[in-house]
Amino acid sequence: MSSFADLGLDPKVLSAIAAAGYEKPTPIQAGAIPPALAGRDVLGIAQTGTGKTAGFVLPMITLLGRGRARARMPRSLVLAPTRELAAQVAENFDIYARNTRLTKALLIGGVSFKEQDALIDKGVDVLIATPGRLLDHFERGKLLLTGVQIMVVDEADRMLDMGFIPDIERIFQLTPFTRQTLFFSATMAPEIERITNTFLSAPEKIEVARAATTGENITQGVVLYTASRKDRQAKEKRALLRSLIDREGASCTNAIIFCNRKTEVDIVAKSLCKHGYNAAPIHGDLDQSQRMRTLDSFREGKLQFLCASDVAARGLDVPSVSHVFNYDVPSHAEDYVHRIGRTGRAGRKGKALMICVPHDQKWLADIEKLIGNEIPRLESPLTGAPQSEKGPKSVRTDEARMPPRKREEKRDSAPRTDPPQEKRSRAPRREAPVVGMGDHVPAFLLRSFRTAAGETAE
């Protein structure tokens, strides 16, 4: 495939790409960048992990060039469904716009208006926003969208799921008819098709293979589990999760554990911590600063187990997640695909393990129908225990019985909790280097480019 230099990007953008260590554009980038630079509308059908974000950020920076932002009139707009995804786009913008003087504002909920207002007043080139907060600013009369030359809609299918489509339509109508539109969706549901027919004109359509339908690089398994007694299910399920984690041993460098409910996320995170695992929760009821902090420490490798609701199921890109545990079977089959797509990213290997209680088997059947494959049944690591009369007692691991001091020692041999800070940064958890660009470049990767010259880019 061609190199970035062949795509017509601004030299300043090219040097930022080189500084980040990237060489070749991914298929979605190679397909979307040239028409975007030519001023055409783009309809990209691609999931995260395909390099989609750079696919619109790079041409956007090039197109905005050196023009100047005017007060309260942003020149471009990026819409994302969740706050974390918007923040991820903003990080990407910072990386690739570092050699330009372009400015941005991140407009998301959960944080104060004050700073966002100040930036808008001053004038920004790029607004990156979730729909609710953007409209909130607009209604306060703080924002004019009549200067928007380029509008990007990211993860449109998720916007649809979340009921954002009316907001998106409204925002479209607030921007000039002459704007350029770059529109990305993982699927083309009828409603998405309708929107693109209405708001895009003669778009260049680029479709790349689904990244993680159930990608060959993800090993899957499910443990069918029946509680010894109904009232013990919750407790035994948590013990089962721990023994599944333990069975993975050192290969489980970090993991996302998905639960269906926010309350369950909290309970599982708390329980894991109690048993000496390095875990923290993330879901929509936690305040935004905490969500960001938790996600950052997971990305940096300081947090090993991220217990999450589906807020983290789609789009979030942490390149080196070794495992996804589905503590609950997702009730919508598609969510399964999104959840397990958090591992096995950028060509790495990943493992996705799920616990299925009898009540959830109908959903398991839905998932298998969707992915067109049977998920291999795994033997429970607590062989016989869940069905036995003994209940939780027999499922306890040795570790759980150990006094805290002992547990501390065991941690060093099995890399479950934090290795010392220094050790962690010197030996990042990475497998074979992968050329090409994911949607997100976490800060720790950039650090290693600067410090370790010989290091290959991911």
Next chain:
DNA sequence: AAAAAAC
């Protein structure tokens, strides 16, 4: 039986 997103 749910989650997310504006206040």
